[in-house]
Amino acid sequence: MIKAIGYAAKHSFSRLKPFEFERADAAADEVEIEVLFCGVCHSDIHQVKNEWSNTVYPCVPGHEVVGRVTRIGASVTSHAIGDLVGVGCMIDSCRHCSPCQTGKENYCEGPNSWLATYNGPMVPAAKAPDGHNHYGRDNTFGGFSSVLVVKQDFVLRIPDGLSPEAAAPILCAGVTTYSPLKHWGVTSGDKVGVIGMGGLGHMAVKLALAMGAEVTVFTSTKEKLQEALELGATGVIETDANALKPLQNSFDFILSTIPQKHDLNPFIPLLKRDRTLCVVGALEPMAGLDNQQLAFHRKSVAGSLIGSIADTQEVLDFCAAHTIAPDIEVIRIQDINDAFRKVENAEVRFRYVIDMSSLKLEEAA
Amino acid sequence: MIKAIGYAAKHSFSRLKPFEFERADAAADEVEIEVLFCGVCHSDIHQVKNEWSNTVYPCVPGHEVVGRVTRIGASVTSHAIGDLVGVGCMIDSCRHCSPCQTGKENYCEGPNSWLATYNGPMVPAAKAPDGHNHYGRDNTFGGFSSVLVVKQDFVLRIPDGLSPEAAAPILCAGVTTYSPLKHWGVTSGDKVGVIGMGGLGHMAVKLALAMGAEVTVFTSTKEKLQEALELGATGVIETDANALKPLQNSFDFILSTIPQKHDLNPFIPLLKRDRTLCVVGALEPMAGLDNQQLAFHRKSVAGSLIGSIADTQEVLDFCAAHTIAPDIEVIRIQDINDAFRKVENAEVRFRYVIDMSSLKLEEAA
Numbered sequence: 001m002i003k004a005i006g007y008a009a010k011h012s013f014s015r016l017k018p019f020e021f022e023r024a025d026a027a028a029d030e031v032e033i034e035v036l037f038c039g040v041c042h043s044d045i046h047q048v049k050n051e052w053s054n055t056v057y058p059c060v061p062g063h064e065v066v067g068r069v070t071r072i073g074a075s076v077t078s079h080a081i082g083d084l085v086g087v088g089c090m091i092d093s094c095r096h097c098s099p100c101q102t103g104k105e106n107y108c109e110g111p112n113s114w115l116a117t118y119n120g121p122m123v124p125a126a127k128a129p130d131g132h133n134h135y136g137r138d139n140t141f142g143g144f145s146s147v148l149v150v151k152q153d154f155v156l157r158i159p160d161g162l163s164p165e166a167a168a169p170i171l172c173a174g175v176t177t178y179s180p181l182k183h184w185g186v187t188s189g190d191k192v193g194v195i196g197m198g199g200l201g202h203m204a205v206k207l208a209l210a211m212g213a214e215v216t217v218f219t220s221t222k223e224k225l226q227e228a229l230e231l232g233a234t235g236v237i238e239t240d241a242n243a244l245k246p247l248q249n250s251f252d253f254i255l256s257t258i259p260q261k262h263d264l265n266p267f268i269p270l271l272k273r274d275r276t277l278c279v280v281g282a283l284e285p286m287a288g289l290d291n292q293q294l295a296f297h298r299k300s301v302a303g304s305l306i307g308s309i310a311d312t313q314e315v316l317d318f319c320a321a322h323t324i325a326p327d328i329e330v331i332r333i334q335d336i337n338d339a340f341r342k343v344e345n346a347e348v349r350f351r352y353v354i355d356m357s358s359l360k361l362e363e364a365a
Numbered sequence: 366m367i368k369a370i371g372y373a374a375k376h377s378f379s380r381l382k383p384f385e386f387e388r389a390d391a392a393a394d395e396v397e398i399e400v401l402f403c404g405v406c407h408s409d410i411h412q413v414k415n416e417w418s419n420t421v422y423p424c425v426p427g428h429e430v431v432g433r434v435t436r437i438g439a440s441v442t443s444h445a446i447g448d449l450v451g452v453g454c455m456i457d458s459c460r461h462c463s464p465c466q467t468g469k470e471n472y473c474e475g476p477n478s479w480l481a482t483y484n485g486p487m488v489p490a491a492k493a494p495d496g497h498n499h500y501g502r503d504n505t506f507g508g509f510s511s512v513l514v515v516k517q518d519f520v521l522r523i524p525d526g527l528s529p530e531a532a533a534p535i536l537c538a539g540v541t542t543y544s545p546l547k548h549w550g551v552t553s554g555d556k557v558g559v560i561g562m563g564g565l566g567h568m569a570v571k572l573a574l575a576m577g578a579e580v581t582v583f584t585s586t587k588e589k590l591q592e593a594l595e596l597g598a599t600g601v602i603e604t605d606a607n608a609l610k611p612l613q614n615s616f617d618f619i620l621s622t623i624p625q626k627h628d629l630n631p632f633i634p635l636l637k638r639d640r641t642l643c644v645v646g647a648l649e650p651m652a653g654l655d656n657q658q659l660a661f662h663r664k665s666v667a668g669s670l671i672g673s674i675a676d677t678q679e680v681l682d683f684c685a686a687h688t689i690a691p692d693i694e695v696i697r698i699q700d701i702n703d704a705f706r707k708v709e710n711a712e713v714r715f716r717y718v719i720d721m722s723s724l725k726l727e728e729a730a
Binding site: 052099104183261265276280282285286289290294298300303304 | 469662
């Protein structure tokens, strides 16, 4: 067993506090990783606070992990000791269903769906069709910790040209926005709308611009108009009807990155005929849609969930090739509770990344 | 001018009553049609009652019209006197926009959109971008009348093998369900769900079966379980969680035909990954969607509006070729108010069609 230390919540209204635990040693097909940096995602907060009513405690969040390989199992061929690697939202999947067999692990249809980096199998044993836990674990502990042990197939290569701290948010915010931009075929010359400009939204802007699209950000925060401009996009206040009107029927794709329930109806008219608005931010019930707006030009509203392992490697390589990276603020793990509050208040520009070397303070204590 | 007689509503809470009016003589590119039969669509009721807040009175509904050509303009080449013809929801469109130029008149993006058979144009002058009325008409009178005059390009051929009364509902209920089944690529062996089995729903069942699909009807009406079986489909009570559970992730396409606000959330889990639920029945605000259900298997909810003129001819020919037709009850125009009530109470099986020869009673009066 490996002694590990991390930051955990003990219940839905607790702050994150130091937490000691053990991890199993790396099996033959597994990689042991010393965690160097871990991004802070809004879903860490949703999970810690049990806002999806499925949190298993203690909860050690963190699924934007960059680290150094410190040990490999006997059959590991794709990673070597000393490699800079990444781990995103998934650390395993059923491997047998049709999505898994075709490289779409994020849409795994196995009895427990994919195994999340923290908070365990996506479908717990109690809710699985066969009542069993395919992975043998009811809870998993994420990247707000000193060490991870992960199946080699779910470990990503961090390409040269990406700093380890900037690479971290690409593992969730990056792939969550890249995957739908790719799936719905965004290409050079397209007009892309991004609703909300936080961790996900600002990555969507950078990625869509790098794909050659013209990008418009819809935001409720006045200061973000200028920030959108600085990223190379146009900013529009989402409640400004006069600004929205001339944009009707002009967008090839719109991505909503707002992390809670919101009204999509103002944005549907902006889509061209036969085009899609995809929601990646809010994994919860949304406000009702006016089907008149959808039907009159055969428009769609869709959801999308992170991305596959292949998509994740692709977006890491894409960011390195296009020299783009998230805008981050590096913090210490001791500041995590304050950071959570600022993420909820949209005060971060645009992603906190924890320098996990700060954990050493706890180990010394 | 042509003397015409029809049935009209004078205001939003009036019954339909006899109404005399005049139509302009057929222009060079127009066809004069003696109306023989006209279907009764739920949208006739929505419009008469001003449930979409856009009704112009007097309102003569009716957009499932079958009749006989009685006169043609000098340049008409596609129809001849004596032909059995049909008119659906549209009688003209802008002809210049990209959808019109590519044969998608139902998605016309011209300043007044398409010209509706009644209550036209779709976008009144006051709401048009240029403030003008492209068609020069603030109201049009539909098929609950003795005669129609229509541009030849918007007049359909009724193929041999379809009775005129059975052909009528194909012009709206038929094409409204055919167009999305075709657009989303329903093909032999697919599993198709149909929510609601009224005028639209029962046509969706017949069309999808003729395309080779396996069809399941979701209904709240117990008697319709047997009726679904008689059409060749399986019937499921839409609130029966035990019946829905084994159907999860199994449908290639689901079409909702319920003509008012309803909750789609119970049906999203039934779709396979990357598939679409399309709403054609309700042109109004819907209940909120849970994006968790959409995102977890990248599913979409879309709208679709009737179909193009080419789609309409195609579905008429498809019905003739597959010897399918709507199940209808033929009524007299004098019974229309009673019929409206029964449509609202879902008592019709499955479409009322008015025998317009009954109008002669009014002419004699």
